[in-house]
Amino acid sequence: MRPVERGSWPLDAQGTPRAFAEYAEARGELIARLGEYCSFCESQLNASLAVEHVLPKKPNPRRALDWDNFLLACVNCNSTKGTKPVRRGKHYWPDRDNTARAFTYKADGVVTLAPGLTGPQQKVAKRTLELTGLHKLPTKDPKASDRRWMHRRDAWGRAERARTCLAACDTPDMRQCIIEQATALGYWSIWMTVFSADSDMRQRLIAAFTGTSAGCFDMQTQPVARPSGAL
Numbered sequence: 001m002r003p004v005e006r007g008s009w010p011l012d013a014q015g016t017p018r019a020f021a022e023y024a025e026a027r028g029e030l031i032a033r034l035g036e037y038c039s040f041c042e043s044q045l046n047a048s049l050a051v052e053h054v055l056p057k058k059p060n061p062r063r064a065l066d067w068d069n070f071l072l073a074c075v076n077c078n079s080t081k082g083t084k085p086v087r088r089g090k091h092y093w094p095d096r097d098n099t100a101r102a103f104t105y106k107a108d109g110v111v112t113l114a115p116g117l118t119g120p121q122q123k124v125a126k127r128t129l130e131l132t133g134l135h136k137l138p139t140k141d142p143k144a145s146d147r148r149w150m151h152r153r154d155a156w157g158r159a160e161r162a163r164t165c166l167a168a169c170d171t172p173d174m175r176q177c178i179i180e181q182a183t184a185l186g187y188w189s190i191w192m193t194v195f196s197a198d199s200d201m202r203q204r205l206i207a208a209f210t211g212t213s214a215g216c217f218d219m220q221t222q223p224v225a226r227p228s229g230a231l
């Protein structure tokens, strides 16, 4: 899960924090800050991205118009998360923690817990997968509406083919073309994983996906503990 920086509360023309009459008014600013990606499954969506409330708005009406409670989510992640009770400390969050340290992405589209997590960290990471439904396993049901795993598997295949092309023709232009393909498709974590041995490509991916928290990585692009985060 890509760690992101939502940034401070947007200001109006007078320089005062902008008041949102309804949460949908924040969508454009969120997209400008975070890119057109679901904050949880990382799919790229140029439509149907909803303003996501970290703490669900029903049990937390005072947070319904709170910039610091907003992310972006696709229909699958939004509806899976729904109004399940949420406490910030019980899950990992892409705007607070270094969620790049929590999960491992695999070629078959499955997301699992990252190795090296402590027992308590494993519990938090597992709850995060269950909250968003990212733990769901592939199904052969052609009617299945939740096809996130399949899209991850497809993205993995594209990333691998791009890596093969780069090995055959390693030029700055090729690297830039691959970054443009990656940002158009989404699934930052998968591109980062497939290019795990290429720190130049990983630097480019961190820089090119709008809103990625650069402070979550060291000079070699390895994830580090996020200041003030729980991971």
Ligand SMILES: [Zn+2]
Binding pocket: 038, 039, 040, 041, 042, 043, 073, 074, 075, 076, 077, 078
């Ligand atoms: Zn999603």
